[in-house]
Amino acid sequence: MKLKSSYLANFLSLLFPQLCPACGNELVTHEKVICTDCHYNLPLTNFHLQADNIVARQFWGKINLEGAYALYYFSKGGKVQNLMHHFKYKGMQQIGNVLGNIAGLQLATNPRFASIDYIIPVPLHKSRLKERGYNQSACFAYGLAEKLNSTVEENNLIRTRATETQTHRSRFERFENMQEVFAVKNLEKLKGKHVLLVDDIVTTGSTLEACAIPLLQIEGLKLSIATIAYAE
Template sequence: MKLQNSYLADFLSLLFPQLCPACGNDLVAHEKIICTDCLYNLPQTNFHLHADNIVARQFWGKINLETAYALYYFTKGGKVQNLMHHFKYNGMQQIGNLLGNIAGSQLNKNEKFAGVDYIIPVPLHKSRLKERGYNQSACFAHGLAEKLPAVVEENNLVRTKATQTQTHRSRFARFENMQEVFVVNNPERLKDKHVLLVDDIVTTGSTLEACAIPLLNIPGLKLSIATIAYAE
């Protein structure tokens, strides 16, 4: 029976081939979501090994962080961009969970990240969530939580305004666009806790900074940041 099922799976893959969202090549037997070559060769940052990394430095003098991290480097036209496009716009939520697992396995070996209590995804406005059907940052957060001893807190930090796209805006314009966009519904729950704020991509850091401001007003809260990719 197992052999028959294997033949059936091979036959179906010929009719309806599954493609790697990063490189576009066919997935072969036992490969799931992303091909083996991409899993091993996507440009990892290894920022979890260096407290003084590019992402952390972006927030120096702006917000008080414990540590910061991104899993991959994002380059225009590269495989990570392909991956993120399928994740955000083609409904491939499973990509976020997989990348969360990969990132969580790295962060679980880091003392600072291992002490996280709650994982909070950057929220979407309800209109954008309805349009897309899911929050890509939440998918990543749940993948992280499978590898970290932490709880995903989705509905505490909320976005109160639907902002315009940040693409092609300057850093200052991005920051202005995000002012007073986020609020915390239940700050008492996060008091004296270590929170990991997560997003899909960090560029200027304006969105993460805007999220961090109300969180850091909570007494005793410690904040760290993790993203799937870093784009220069």
């Protein structure tokens, strides 16, 4: 039976080859979602080894963080952009879980991220969630949780209103666009907890900062941040 299944899988791969969403090359047997070459050669930041990394410095003087992290560097036209495009717009939710596992293994070696109680994804507005069908940040969060032995708290931080895309806005416009957009439903549950706030890409940090403001008003809460990619 296993032999027949293997033959069937090989036959189907000839008709409908699975491609790596980062580089476009065909995946071979035992490669899962991302090809081996991309798995080892995508531009890792290694920010888990640097307490004062670029992402952390973006929030200095704005919000108090235990740690800040991004898995990859993002560049226009690069493989990480290809990966994120398939993740956000082509329905490849499994990318989030795979990248969350990779990031989780890195963060598990860092004492600053060792005591995470809850992982909270940046929420989508219900209209955007209905349109896309899933929250890409939540997919990443569940992958992280598997390696950090933590719990995803998906519906506590909510987006109170829809906002326009941030893509072509200046740093100040992004900040203004995100004012008073997020709120916390159950404050008691997060009292005294270490929360890891996660998003897909960090650029200016305005969305993460807007999320952090209501979270940091909770008594005793410690906050860290993790994203899939950092874009300058």
